[in-house]
Amino acid sequence: MNLLKIAPSPHVFGKKSTKSLMSGVILALLPAWAASVYYFGWGAIVISLAAVASCMVFEYLIQRYLMKQEPTLTDGSAALTGLLLAFNLPSNLPIWMVVLGSLVAIGVAKMSFGGLGNNPFNPALVGRVFLLISFPVQMTSWPLPTGFTTSGADVVTGATPLAIMKEGLKGGETVSAMMDKIPSHMELFYGHMGGSMGEIAALLLIIGGIYMIARKIITWHIPVILLGTIAAFTGILHAVNPEAYAGPLFHLLTGGVMLGAIYMATDYVTSPMSKKGMAIFAIGIGVITVVIRVFGAYPEGISFAILIMNAFVPLINQYIKPKRFGEEVKHG
Amino acid sequence: MLKTFAKGGVHPAENKLSAKSAIEVLPLPKKVVIPIAQHIGAPAKPLVKKGDEVKVGQVIAESGGFVSANIHSSVSGKVTKVDNVIDSSGYPRMSVLIDVDGDEWLETIDRSDNLVTDISMSAEDIVKRVMESGIVGLGGATFPSHVKLSVPKGKTVEVLVLNGVECEPYLTSDDRLMLEKAEEMIVGVRILMKALNVSRAIIGIENNKPESIKSVTKVASRYTGIEVAPLKVKYPQGGEKQLLKAAIKREVPSGALPLDVGAVVHNVGTAFAVYEAVQKNKPLFERVVTVTGKKLSKPSNFMVRVGTPVNQLIDAAGGLPENTGKVINGGPMMGKALNSLDVAVTKGTSGLVIMDDTESVRRAESNCIKCAKCVDVCPMGLEPHLLSKLAKKQIHDKLETERVMDCMECGSCSFECPASIPLLDYIRLGKNRVGQIMRARK
Incomplete structure (x- = not known):
């Protein structure tokens, strides 16, 4: 007879693995990716391939030759970072900038802190913000959705609805006058607007989010509370002066709010672990996003808002504890 | 909506492969090895020596204190040795070794199948009989049952909760017992109610055992005060605190006992053993x-x-x-x-x-991705990722304030962890050490 194995309990394990969770998120992003390919054509495909491939290559090289450890590419986290970075970029960005952004995302934001699980800031957002600050012109010339009709070199670019609104309001225009110059809410919902690859198509991003909640990859807390905060805050402003402040629906459907709320703020590593902590985190992001959008210099603020709140996560985890069993004695 | 406990929990594949197999009596072994410590508390003291003849049901080791239990011979035959033998824990434990010869029971045991429903014994005599019969919690914790029946002064028991949850995957022994011996078990429940002087008993059974629920409900409906609570399948509902939360919505505070919320929990198998001890004078063997x-x-x-x-x-x-x-x-x-x-x-x-x-095979461990799934599934509202890290770094004071001693070692965190981190292994180490420190402080 063979020798029996001994190990402490439990002796059975669940089906979830890091790989299955990461691939679940990638799967949830695919419909929105397909939409960005439909709207932006070859550029979208090229940018995503470049970002995913360079993130994976950088992670492999750094793990193998700098950290001298067994590469863990198969867990899918580098590929996900690459995809999320691509979703945050305009589809006509020069490839070398994409590669540079990937290097910052993986090399600086992730691996220098010790790799998966140890990074305080969302790597894809660090990559995006690095590019935004370094190359503001290229990073804000958004191709308009023209599909495969034009080739990469001469796409028509323009401002995003958020930027149009911001400039208009700054120039003394009213919200209702500006609303005529941007796509309708329905078009925004389907994604027919200029913008980064993944910030369009709210509908498909929401479908992916529902899929992730149903598969228990993420919980509803961060996305719902974050979107609720933005809706409430902009709703109050809009109610106070509808001509100076755009309505909540406009704010929810434009910019990277959906992408940020559902896919970036929910990043396991850089979000709090207790439900109460998640609520604080989500409310913080919502408030900061609206403050930047409405009162700040940038038309879009969710990337900064998430990165700022990322910095508070260790503090939140330290002080916000889950409700312990037996904390309140109830006599029924 | 079926009842269940509120916080955490997992649902491993049930795999109740033996649910349809009726209880069979296993043929007598040729030799038995009976450890004198089969319960929580002080080991029993051996009463027999090499060469003694023993009968089925005879006390071979007597209780070593209040929290202890008598050990009875399960066979008739000759004692060959009283010595240290490796038991299921992997450690040598004092045991009585007996060569089996025939199957001669003590005459005092009623071996008939007649159901005895009238309870003639007084409450004190019941507790005494349970103690003499060496009955311990049969759900696996093996806590001496008479201790739970001896309510300290100043405490009142309002409700008896029976644990027929059997939330562990694969196991079906309680299921079959409830199905086949419902009559006897309910008499056992009534005996326990009499001993505790309560008028209400709730039998918690997960609803993956529909046949058992039916058979127990049928018998229970003949008596007032005994209800069956079908529960939603969720591990670890068989934990005492989780069962009380599910069945009577009361939360036992950290470090306290079910008694502190007016409840006592016994396993359904224990209720059956109590029936046999009190009505048939048959000790637990x-x-x-x-x-x-x-x-x-x-x-x-x-x-x-x-x-x-x-x-x-x-x-x-x-x-x-x-x-x-x-x-x-x-x-x-x-x-x-x-x-x-x-x-x-x-x-x-x-x-x-x-x-x-x-x-x-255990999967290889990878980096913690802080997904918080361990926090979500912990039925005690703890943070397993944090406890395991603190245990690894031996930060024992923090471990204590983070309530490591509340951990019931259910294993839900290790089960769920996508990075396959053996969280419970580390937490057990930490618990062990913190327990030592706390005892030394007293």
Whole structure:
């Protein structure tokens, strides 16, 4: 007879693995990716391939030759970072900038802190913000959705609805006058607007989010509370002066709010672990996003808002504890 | 909506392979090894020596204190040795070894099948009889039952909760007992109610045991005050605190006992043993043991005499399959992997789960991705990721304030972890050390 194995309990394990969770998120992003390919054509495909491939290559090289450890590419986290970075970029960005952004995302934001699980800031957002600050012109010339009709070199670019609104309001225009110059809410919902690859198509991003909640990859807390905060805050402003402040629906459907709320703020590593902590985190992001959008210099603020709140996560985890069993004695 | 406990929990594959197998009486073994410590508390003191003749039901080791239990011979025959023998924990423990000769029971035991429903004994006599009969919690914790029936002054018990949850995957011994011995078990429940002087009893059963729910409900409906609570399937609902939360919506505070919220919990198997002790004068020397596994040809439930070597149970269930990796004493979530098949069945053996080599492998550990799934599933509202890290770094004061001692070692965190981090292994280490520190402080 063979020798029996001994190990402490439990002796059975669940089906979830890091790989299955990461691939679940990638799967949830695919419909929105397909939409960005439909709207932006070859550029979208090229940018995503470049970002995913360079993130994976950088992670492999750094793990193998700098950290001298067994590469863990198969867990899918580098590929996900690459995809999320691509979703945050305009589809006509020069490839070398994409590669540079990937290097910052993986090399600086992730691996220098010790790799998966140890990074305080969302790597894809660090990559995006690095590019935004370094190359503001290229990073804000958004191709308009023209599909495969034009080739990469001469796409028509323009401002995003958020930027149009911001400039208009700054120039003394009213919200209702500006609303005529941007796509309708329905078009925004389907994604027919200029913008980064993944910030369009709210509908498909929401479908992916529902899929992730149903598969228990993420919980509803961060996305719902974050979107609720933005809706409430902009709703109050809009109610106070509808001509100076755009309505909540406009704010929810434009910019990277959906992408940020559902896919970036929910990043396991850089979000709090207790439900109460998640609520604080989500409310913080919502408030900061609206403050930047409405009162700040940038038309879009969710990337900064998430990165700022990322910095508070260790503090939140330290002080916000889950409700312990037996904390309140109830006599029924 | 079915009732369940509020916080955390997981749902492992149920795999109740032996649910349809009626309880069979296992043939008598040739030799038995009966450890004198089969319960929580002080070990019993041996009363027999080499060469003594013993009968079935005879006390062979007497209780070593209030929190302790008598040990009875499960067979008749000759004592060959009283010595240290490796038991299911892997450590040598004092045991009585008996060569079986015939099956001669003490005359005081009523061996008939007649159901005795009238309870003539007084409450004090019931507690005394339970103590003399060596009855311990048969759900696996083996806490001496008479202790739970002796309510300290100043405390009142309002409700008796019966644990028929059997939330461990694979195990079916309680299920079969509730199905086949519902009449006896309900008499046992009434005896326990009398001993505790309560008028209300709730029997919690998960709804993956519909037949048991039906049979117990049918018998229980004849008496006032006994209800059956069907519960939603969720592990670890069989934990005392979780069961009380599910069945009567009361939360036992940290460090407190069910008694502090006016409840006492007993296992349904214990209720059956109490029936036999009080109505039939039969001490606890046999129990139902599930023998199961995916590769096993005949997953079974056996009525087994304490002291029977486990390999005899496995042979009766079709023999040890090839490529067996682990044999688990208990369920797969909280049971212990055995290192030898020569060890004996004890009062706490609820089942043997035989796992294939491929099922017995742990996945390689990878980085914690802070997904918080361990926090979500912890039924005690703890943070397993944090506790395991603190234990690894030996930060014991922080471990204590983070309530490591509340951990019931259910294993839900290790079960769920996508990075396959053995969280509970580290937490156990930390608990152990913190427990030592706390005891030293007293």
